[in-house]
Amino acid sequence: MLARLKRTGALWLLLLPMLLWIGLLFVLPHIKLFLLSFQDRYTGAFTLKNYATFFTSPLYRGVFIHTVEYSILTTLVTLAIAFPAAFVVTKVLSERAKALVVIAIILPYWVSELIQAFTWMVIFRETGILSYTLRALGITRHNIEFLYHNWTVMVGLVYTSLLFMVIPILNSLETLDDSLIEASYDLGGDFWSTMKEIIIPHSMPGIMVGSIMVFMLVLGNYVTVTLLGGKNSLWFTENIYNQFIVRFNQNQGAAFSVILLTFSVLFVWALLKITKQDLSEAM
Template structure:
């Protein structure tokens, strides 16, 4: 606070702090507060809100587990979707890390600055296009008679076209691509701070490449991996466009269920409760990643 005042003066600092506070209050705190209050109400017509039938309840949260048999693992429909979303978002996070790690290493420590800048530009340019258009592009690429199947069948990898859009494959591919940069840049930033002399010393001592990455590079890049994993998981779990366009009815995402309760079922209390359970899941994942990688908020902020 004192550094901010010393740099910009008391008047400008007060305006900046007040503007930030108003923005957070109006765009973050109040909407969440209203949604939280909604989630504890029963679903009644608008004219009956505030009346004797409009009471507080935990039924909206319990409804996610209604009809679930724990002993036979027979889950309720909405709970199945919730579990599928957790698994899918975790898999997208792992795929993003697997794809981005070698690229981030190459850009940070192998490529020349000019080449690295050119390759980063090639990565960024497609993301100047709207997310919906990029998702539709993947819809065309992954179509049954699309260019991907034509190429795979043409080179003899597949005997017949594969239905990418009838299961989880299309959603996983689309999400991995959509959130690639959120894993790439934290990894690059973390790897760039590694002293290359450590790697050279390990090579001089005869260490193979895989051991260098396992014992030197990956431990050093833990904050970057943690930040990337958090961002990709949260964005994947809360994504709506990609699973709606590239998924099928049997691979519905939990965000689609929330949308249905809000707008098709007109049950805002249940939709709010489901949204907060998804938010709680994301918070638990963030805390779990921080504990797993043994990083704190200071490490992540770097």
């Protein structure tokens, strides 16, 4: 059937809506963004000044490095939570319990990221649930403001990203034959050697897919970072927002956007090379 569609040209007709969607909403805006980044704000002439502003400013570079560091750390924390959870769901729980746990994981994502961030604000604010609980238990006498700290931002980012790490790992572990794990134990292997030699290598494609998605989502996050971090969040996307919306400097904002996009692509490429994973295999 596929060959017939190719011969008649109907395949391209079926793909046309998707190609138009990608072209109009992804390719063309990125081309425009790239061109804007090399134009002067006032004259429109070719310039490298927008990029020079980033590389010569300790403030912008510092915020960028901070964003990358916490994006990597958030990805690692998310992986540390998601992998054991996915393993228990696929290899320990019954089918009924597995379905209930998966539903419980997915259910919070039926609401928007904005609502999730507001929920964390209710928990972490000075008069919030966490502060009230600590006072009720006698741990502290005064209200404590937990908002606007780096760790608070990380908690919110891990929560909003967890699903995108769990599901790919679940899919990878589902294809792992339990007899391989049993054979490892029969041959004298313990839990850690089995995990190192069999389970982790088999689930590596899922780990890579989840890590890539989480890293990209966290690196480009704006809502959660702004609400939970406030003015102390120091996230690079806030600099991009300020250039576009506050200062009306689209050219500088475009340059920052291109820098962030280029870095994320190069980082993912390097990650795949280091781990010797093929992108087509991982996806």
